[in-house]
Amino acid sequence: MCFLTIWGRRQGNVSQRSRFSIGGLTMSQLLTTPPVARPVTPLGILVEKLENVRKLAENEEVSASLLNALQEVEALAGGLDPYLDETTTEESAALANLAQKTAQEDWSKRFSDGETVRQLEQEMLSGHIEGQTLKIFVSMMGAKRILEVGMFTGYSALAMAEALPEDGCIIACEVDQYVADFARSCFDESPHGSKIDIKVAPALETMQGLAETQECFDLVFIDADKGGYIDYFKLLLESNLLAPGGIICVDNTLLQGQPYLPEQQRTANGEAIAQFNRFVADDDRVEQVLLPLRDGLTLIRRK
Numbered sequence: 001m002c003f004l005t006i007w008g009r010r011q012g013n014v015s016q017r018s019r020f021s022i023g024g025l026t027m028s029q030l031l032t033t034p035p036v037a038r039p040v041t042p043l044g045i046l047v048e049k050l051e052n053v054r055k056l057a058e059n060e061e062v063s064a065s066l067l068n069a070l071q072e073v074e075a076l077a078g079g080l081d082p083y084l085d086e087t088t089t090e091e092s093a094a095l096a097n098l099a100q101k102t103a104q105e106d107w108s109k110r111f112s113d114g115e116t117v118r119q120l121e122q123e124m125l126s127g128h129i130e131g132q133t134l135k136i137f138v139s140m141m142g143a144k145r146i147l148e149v150g151m152f153t154g155y156s157a158l159a160m161a162e163a164l165p166e167d168g169c170i171i172a173c174e175v176d177q178y179v180a181d182f183a184r185s186c187f188d189e190s191p192h193g194s195k196i197d198i199k200v201a202p203a204l205e206t207m208q209g210l211a212e213t214q215e216c217f218d219l220v221f222i223d224a225d226k227g228g229y230i231d232y233f234k235l236l237l238e239s240n241l242l243a244p245g246g247i248i249c250v251d252n253t254l255l256q257g258q259p260y261l262p263e264q265q266r267t268a269n270g271e272a273i274a275q276f277n278r279f280v281a282d283d284d285r286v287e288q289v290l291l292p293l294r295d296g297l298t299l300i301r302r303k
Ligand SMILES: C[S@@+](CC[C@H](N)C(=O)[O-])C[C@H]1O[C@@H](n2cnc3c(N)ncnc32)[C@H](O)[C@@H]1O
Pocket: 120, 124, 125, 126, 127, 149, 150, 151, 152, 153, 154, 155, 156, 157, 173, 174, 175, 176, 179, 201, 202, 203, 204, 223, 224, 225, 228
C-alpha cells in the first residue's frame, strides 16, 4: 500500500528539507517508478469502490459499528490479490523485467505518434498470477505446441515458454508490429525466448493459414480483440487446430463484471464477452469452466 509523507513537514521545517516519499521511495526513485496500473478486474474494481464507500462513510460520520463493518469488508476484499501474489511462486527475472518495461512505456505517446495501430495500455498485460497459472497448465498437460491469440508485450507467451520443453514451441499472433518488436527484445533476454515464433498479422488470417498447413496445438490461449472471440473459437473447433485432448484458455471472460451486470452498463467489449460466454455455454461439442481468476479465465475442452 502507498502512503505519502513530506519529510520536511514531518520534521517541522518545510523549506529546509521538503522531500517527497511515497512508500519509502525518494523523488529520484519515484521518477523512475512506473505508473501504477488502474484496476481492471471485478475484484480490483470492487476494492476501489469499497474504499470510496468507506471514505464517504467517514465523511458522513456514520456510526462506529458501520464504519468498522465497512473496514472489515474492505480488508477482506483488498487483501486477496496481495496475498495471492505473496504465496504464488515468484516470477522469473525475465518476466519481472518485461512487466516493468511494459509499465514504463508511454503507450499513449506511441499511439499518438502513429507507432502502434491502436491505443494499447499496460493494463493489457496478464501478469504474475495468470502467467503462473498458464505455466502450470503447460506443465500439467505436458504441452509441446501452444497457440497464443493476442500477445501484447509477451508476458503470457514467455510465462508459458518457461514451462515448455526445449523442443516445445509457441506461435504467438499479434497484429501490432511495435509490440511484436518490443516483445522480441524482451524474449531475447530469456533462455526460453527462442521457443516463441511471433506472427504479425490479424490473428484470424494467421490461424486460417495454420489450419491449411495442418498445424495443431495442445493449448490455445485467446487474449486478443473481444469481438473476434467467437470466430477464433469456431475456427479452432471446426478445423484441426486443436489437438485431441487439447485445451482452449480464454482470457477476460468476466470483463470487469460486465457480462453479469445490467446490460445498459455494458461496453462493446462487455457485450462481445457476454455473447461469447453464451455461445460457448450453448455449444454441446465442448465442456467449460469460467474461473474467477483476475478478469476471468475460461477453460474449454472438446468432449
Ligand atoms: C490483452 S492484450 C494481450 C495480453 C497478453 N496475452 C499478455 O498476457 O500480456 C491483446 C493484444 O491483442 C492484440 N490484438 C488485438 N486484435 C488482434 C487481432 N485481430 N489479431 C492479432 N492480435 C490482435 C492487441 O494488439 C494486443 O496487443
